[in-house]
Amino acid sequence: MLRTHTCGELRKPAVGQTVTVCGWVDTRRDYGGLLFIDLRDRYGKTQIVFDASEGANALALASTLRSEDVISVTGRVVARSDKDVNPKLSTGEIDVRAADLTILNKSKPVPFEPGTTNIPNEEMRLEYRFLDLRRPRLQELVQFRHKFTKLVRDYFDEHGFLDVETPMLGRSSPEGARDYLVPSRVHPGSFYALPQSPQIYKQILMVAGYDRYMQIARCFRDEDLRADRQPEFTQIDVEMAFVRREDIIRTIDGLVQVMMRQLKGKEIQLPLPQLTHREAMEKYGSDKPDLRFGMEIQDLAGEVANCGFGVFKNVLGSGGRVRGVCAAGAAPKYSRKDIDGLTEFVKEYKAQGLAFFRVTDTGLDSPIAKFFNPDEQQAIKAKFQANAGDLIFIVADKPKVTSAALGALRSRLGRELQLFNPEDVHVAWVLDFPLFNWNEEENRWDAEHHPFCDPVPEDVHFFETDPGQIRAQSYDMVVNGYEAASGSVRIHDPVVQQKVFDLLGISAEQAEERFSFLLQALRYGAPPHAGIALGLDRWVMLLTGCDNIRDVIAFPKTQRAMDLLSGAPSEVDAKQLRDLHIKIDEAAK
């Protein structure tokens, strides 16, 4: 070892010892005849003192030190006098008086210093990720992530789960997200796909008798990025055999309880709250509602059915809905111009417009208030249990549009009006998603989750009559408005599986071609099984209060899926392409 101690561990009891510490020069304070260095490593900072009496050569060399030089210092640990103690440092009661200094690696002047309070833009941070990762905040996040994954592995180990690795080079399937493809050298024209998730493999593990499986699995999806989406991300992947939905929920409830206890110091009550997909869409306009605050959506069909406002009546007459939210006390906080901004905001979600009322003692105040008689105004007020000073927003549109627009508006208002404590972590289940979604563009049914998701048994008769009514035995976990986990009971009955494929328009031949290895396995003694996957990056983000997952990934990619540190993706040699039998369409560049 080049060191006897780290920069975070020396305390008063070490006084008198001669130690060697290594690390990065964090700050220096040079007095000519006396020089201080704060030496930093991931354990903390220790102040090194150089003066002529202890080591004249070391002092001379120390005066050449600059930020981020890597050095080794040998010296005596001494106690600081009372007036010199630095209460901001855990090591602030001692100094190391340097007798010897070795510069292990001189640093070029850094584009930014890890200790800076002016955090550079992300482009700079990603290009110099090795400097960014020295920042205390990122060091904290990296260490938190380690604790998190260790806790997860321990939890599942204690519950009898086996950690099994599944292939990264797998078979492409056209469903779902775009695949990242890997060309085969040995099979010209053929490609592997990187896994979007280990879904099929973990089901096969159930068939193979490994009835409790978990894996911290890297997944790849070639879709556009978001604050909470990276092209490669990590799932806590879980599957269990001989279980019902409730067993998965209980298992994950337990995990969340342990996580909150050990990582946040919070005791939470189990079972975690559960709501149905229908309730979530009705009350919050979203299948992943932020439940840290109320402001539930209300349906105003009854209140405005006979009003004089043509827009509302027309919408109701043509199968649409009139729904709204009430922001308590918000009327004085939103000017007409602010509300115009909100109107533009809901238009992004396809809403035609945004009606609003300022609630007064006597009724409602708004450019459109005149279309509502006093009784109707009172009825609207009563529906929201509104008080003077509240601000009511109403969207009249196609049912899906009212949900999307009001759901987004509710989230925005909740944030702007600070209706929740940003420290809160609210975890809940959303159950009974529809099994299928009608795809309007392509005029066909899509699987909401995936084609192996088991329907609720009493809904199976809807296959012939009204597939949109079929509920899935699914469960999503929502945390603060994010989808933090998603799973389902899987189909283990070939007859049901065939019905699903039929409805999705996947012929027996196609199914056989794409999923033969799973379907094959299901014919050789498949136990009832169910599983779930938790988004590890998102969980770490939420538990640490970050607002994007790049900060909890050591080497993330930009919105255009570039790694600015390495320069990936990059062009490759002509020889590599030849080996892979690939020709580039130069026109496409």
Add this chain to the structure above:
RNA sequence: GGCCUCGUAGCUCAGUUGGUUAGAGCGUCGGCCUGUCACGCCGAAGGUCACGGGUUCAAGUCCCGCCGAGGUCGCCA
């Protein structure tokens, strides 16, 4: 692919209704300093105002395009 925000010194930013030689803090370089801890003081260097075009007597500022970073809609079984 659409919409929105941003891009000025190595970094973080300021820069007025378009108007003289584009500024500050930190960092860098030189000097002084024996108890600081974001040390202090004196001095200096450092700019393709992302890039390209346009309007104008005059553009960091206005317009168009484009590149990059971020947010978001679509997309993400």
